[in-house]
């Protein structure tokens with residue numbers, strides 16, 4: 001789950017986000033710290049920050065890392081701990097300008113999204129809910145009146161840099177905050193703005209703890225909606241016992257499946273593949289099924305309960321895409337057989353381009369998946385399965401769409417398709433050479 005917290009400086013974003021992450025045991029990611037670290041790099045190289053070319057050149061020198069030391073996040077720029085030095089007034093005075101460069105935002109957003117693909121996290125920044133994670137499950141926009149915010153920042157500054165506190169007045173901080181709000185809110189790329197589906201919380205009169213409590217209530221609501229249905233759980237358990245008992249099911253690579261929405265892309269050789277993948281995946285999976293299967297009312301009720309969604313038979317049917325994107329937008333996992341149909345003899349067949357289009361448009365990563373033995377267990381031309389064949393399911397490393405977004409649309413689709421096909425083949429080879437032997 002992603003919790004996106006946005007808002008201007010001094011609204012208590014960091015305090016709230018940190019404490020929220022701690023209470024939920026989520027990863028905490030302060031995206032402002034990244035823009036600050038890059039600003040520090042500019043200061044260290046004494047470049048002219050208005051010269052875009054000079055700023056651009058520094059991208060190659062930007063090695064950023066986050067480490068957890070004694071429960072606190074520490075930020076590293078080229079291996080140096082810069083947790084304190086990114087908060088100085090010098091950095092603060094240039095960070096808005098630096099953060100307005102589109103090429104820089106593009107690079108940093110890539111890193112932020114990659115982190116978000118992996119784990120449950122609280123992200124704080126200015127464009128989390130609008131640009132970086134438009135599908136975040138919970139979006140919060142914090143606000144507070146400028147005077148309150150300036151006072152908070154003044155106090156923070158006095159605590160962090162007591163030796164410098166006489167050099168900065170409350171008024172200066174207020175002016176700086178207002179200037180920064182203006183730059184952040186009026187820049188062309190990813191301006192600071194409340195997402196239409198974000199919850200607005202005014203923190204002027206309430207404590208950080210109260211804000212956290214309020215967000216936790218919203219998180220609980222969302223979790224309730226996402227909870228696995230008991231019916232799915234029971235059927236999955238029975239099916240798993242069936243495959244283990246009668247087909248000696250083995251599963252590999254479950255750690256590769258991201259917690260967030262993704263497309264599970266598997267080879268397809270048998271009717272057994274969808275249930276086999278469903279019992280192998282520790283998370284609930286959604287399926288696409290021919291609409292003709294939903295004609296019988298009882299059967300339709302059953303498969304709908306098991307997350308099957310009816311689709312038309314044409315590959316580029318608009319309704320089909322609507323169904324697919326609505327599943328992925330809700331942060332669910334979707335099983336797709338990119339070869340289009342069951343293979344005739346259990347072999348891998350070339351995959352179709354649709355998966356590239358879907359993944360790039362939705363931003364969901366693809367988990368290449370290889371199923372083995374299902375053709376032998378229940379091939380296309382047999383009415384009944386042959387029991388006691390061995391079946392296996394292997395999940396590979398996820399393919400992130402962030403690595404393809406810089407390409408032209410058609411080129412990106414082609415590259416994603418090739419990578420998916422190659423990954424499934426590699427899983428097959430790995431399985432045959434290292435595991436099956």
Ligand code: DC
Pocket residue numbers: 009031032033035036095096099100124125126127128180184
């Ligand atoms: O939250 P902060 O004050 O540390 O942020 C520093 C600056 O970085 C702020 O001026 C806005 C900018 N920023 C941004 O443009 N986008 C983000 N996601 C986070 C911060």
